Amino acid sequence: MSDIILKMRGITKRFPGVVALDNVDFELRRGEMHALIGENGAGKSTLMKVLGGVYTPNEGRIEINGKEAAITKPLDSIANKVGVIYQEFNLVPTLNVAENMFLGREKIRGPGHLRKSEMERQAAKAMAQLGVRDFDLRTKVKHMSVAMQQLVEIGKAVFDDIDILVMDEPTAVLTERETKGLFQVVQKLKDDGMSIIYISHRLEEVIELCDRMTVLRDGRIIETIDNRDRNTEKDYIVKKMVGRELGNYFPAKTAAIRPDTALEVRGLTRKGTYENVSFSVKKGEILGLSGLVGAGRTEIVKSIFGADRPDRGEILVDGVPVSIRTPNQAKKAGIALVPEDRKREGVVLGMSLRDNICLPNHEQICRLGHVSRKKRLELAERYIKDLQIRPGDPDRQIKNFSGGNQQKGVIAKWLAASPKVMILDEPTRGIDVGAKVEIYNLINGLAANGTAVIVVSSELLELLGICDRILVVNHGRISGEFDREHFSQDAIMQASFDMGGTEHEGV
Ligand SMILES: Nc1ncnc2c1ncn2[C@@H]1O[C@H](COP(=O)(O)OP(=O)(O)OP(=O)(O)O)[C@@H](O)[C@H]1O
Ligand SMILES: [Mg+2]
Known part of the structure; x- marks a missing residue:
């Protein structure tokens, strides 16, 4: 068996106005934990969405275990034993744990109706694989702590008998203590032979956990750093990420x-x-x-x-x-509040960046009782510049910005209200x-x-x-x-x- 479990070759993904991935080569070794790092909008999530079958790349191919893998939809990635936990949670809040795990899986799990008890048994098995035992599988997801929801996301991924696990910012919403708990779960999966791709902005954590790290900047691979000695300098990584000294x-x-x-x-x-x-x-x-x-x-x-x-x-x-x-x-x-949960409370995902910024700031964009187009543009452009929102396009819908740039948009909207x-x-x-x-x-x-x-x-x-x-x-x-x-x-x-x-x- 080759040492390399996954090869992504020459992946290019274009969106209107941006090249999110530009001829990216990426390799994952069997059993390693490999970090993918880079600034907001660097292309990390996009690369993983290509692997997960959410996006079809314009160019490039994927090999798993030395064989070409045709991944054009999410179920293809599961069939190739790849599980992806996306940056934004994908659980259905009104369903319980077992129901969430089975959602959309009916096809692979065989036709017909599974008995509830059987579903729960299998869900419990997935959670036990993570070392999580004593909790109620019938609890609705919305009644759980975020840390617990995160574990359910992982449980849902490993439930499918996968070899490669992708985690896109799993600790962004966790406290330090919860993070430690998550690390134990990840370590256990790794000890069991899982190959893991790990995305995080917390560089200390990446240095502590990962064997290698690949830096992406503006859709291009900058360098893959060997971190097996767990000793890489943070400043070195930062320099690679931002392309300048900070x-x-x-x-x-x-x-x-x-x-x-x-x-x-x-x-x-x-x-x-x-x-x-x-x-x-x-x-x-x-x-x-x-x-x-x-x-x-x-x-x-x-x-x-x-x-x-x-x-x-x-x-x-x-x-x-x-x-x-x-x-x-x-x-x-x-009083203004930039809320914790930007996806639910912070922005209107389907509206443009400009409209989001102007939304609570009606007075500032009006002249003689009418909305002034010029003022609207000025207001949006000022904050795009101040916060360096990328891409700096006020007409782009919020949902098409990377996670970090969405957050800047929320902050901008309230800053503008002075x-x-x-x-x-x-x-x-x-x-x-x-x-x-x-x-x-x-x-x-x-x-x-x-x-x-x-x-x-x-x-x-x-x-x-x-x-x-x-x-x-x-x-x-x-x-x-x-x-x-x-x-x-x-x-x-x-x-x-x-x-x-x-x-x-x-x-
Ligand atoms: N569905 C989409 N439509 C249009 N543009 C998109 C879409 N998804 C991502 N992009 C753009 O592709 C680029 C890469 O975004 P991506 O989400 O991969 O970044 P990221 O590295 O994951 O950033 P973050 O750390 O903020 O999550 C960004 O410029 C983003 O605006
Ligand atoms: Mg992302």
């Missing part, structure tokens, strides 16, 4: 905090979710909310934004109590290093101009890098507060884990 990751802090309070929250409570949450943010201050996924951070900021109703508590903007029952009222009060209080929930999730630096600079710039900024993030290093102050949320309560002079990674981790309570469901 300066400091975090912007220099400009002393911008003003004496006046922009937002105050008093005794905010939503039963079973968070309790008695009180804090304030000053103008020009960057406040971080740290904690585990599921600790209640997203729910707290959603309530401030009027997307969730608290049972009790008060919200004050510029010292004045405001009644916020809807996002529209929050917006009027000067809010007094800007809340960003996991703003750099799934965003490459270069774009992260751009977003950190933007956040810093917002604060320098007097905006109060709240950042929810599961990447502690990021909060330590950009915030003036960090609050830790643990089981719906604030369990710690740290000023920049007293930042300590250990103490913050401690505050997010302790309090005895049961561990968060998940991996």
Whole structure:
């Protein structure tokens, strides 16, 4: 048996206006874990969609186990023992685990109706293969933590008896602890002989896990790096990815905090979710909310934004109590939220980038009561430039941008509204290093101009890098507060884990 399990040769994929893949050669060795890395829009997901039969390339061919593999639809890839977990989740929220695993598989699983018990038995077997045993297969996916959903995605992939597993950003939505759990699952699959392609923007993680890494830039292969000693320099990879040296990751802090309070929250409570949450943010201050996924951070900021109703508590903007029952009222009060789940809440996928940016910014694009086409274009173009959204085409539909560039679009739309209080929930999730630096600079710039900024993030290093102050949320309560002079990674981790309570469901 050859050492090479998969060869992709001369793959070219063109979309209107972009060459997403330009004559790409890629090889996967049997039993290796191989990272695919590159900036947002580099072509990583597209290459994997070609392998998964979602896209047909304009040119190129695929060989698996030395034989030409004709992959023109998703079922062909499964028939070739390739399982792909895509960047955006593909589970049906209203179905349970077993039903999700069987969805669309009827053809391979044989005709006729499988008995429910048989379906559940097989689903349980797939999950056991991952080392996941004690959970209810009948739970609907929408009631599960994201970490658990991620495991179900993997279970669904290995369920098909595959040799090659592709994971497109599996950890983007997980906390550090959940990530560790996922790594164990991946390690187990690897020990069982699976060949794995792994896409991630978290370079530390890639260095820790992968045997080799292939860098893509602008649809071309730049280099394949041997990492069997787990010792590759991060700066080296970054340079290959962005094609230039990247300066400091975090912007220099400009002393911008003003004496006046922009937002105050008093005794905010939503039963079973968070309790008695009180804090304030000053103008020009960057406040971080740290904690585990599921600790209640997203729910707290959603309530401030009027997307969730608290049972009790008060919200004050510029010292004045405001009644916020809807996002529209929050917006009027000067509060903006870049949500965690951009696909569901952040953008209108079928609309153009320009329309998405202009959507909440009606006033700015009107002149004498009419929408001004010129102003619309100016507004969109300004943010495309500031955030370096690629490709810089305001008319392209949001859904046709890469994951990271979609996220920049969401941020742009709220930046354009110039809010007094800007809340960003996991703003750099799934965003490459270069774009992260751009977003950190933007956040810093917002604060320098007097905006109060709240950042929810599961990447502690990021909060330590950009915030003036960090609050830790643990089981719906604030369990710690740290000023920049007293930042300590250990103490913050401690505050997010302790309090005895049961561990968060998940991996
Ligand atoms: N369905 C599509 N229609 C048009 N253009 C597309 C489509 N899918 C991807 N593209 C374009 O192809 C290029 C590569 O995108 P791709 O999603 O593969 O990037 P990526 O490396 O996965 O980025 P990210 O890290 O942001 O997920 C981008 O310029 C993107 O806008
Ligand atoms: Mg992608």
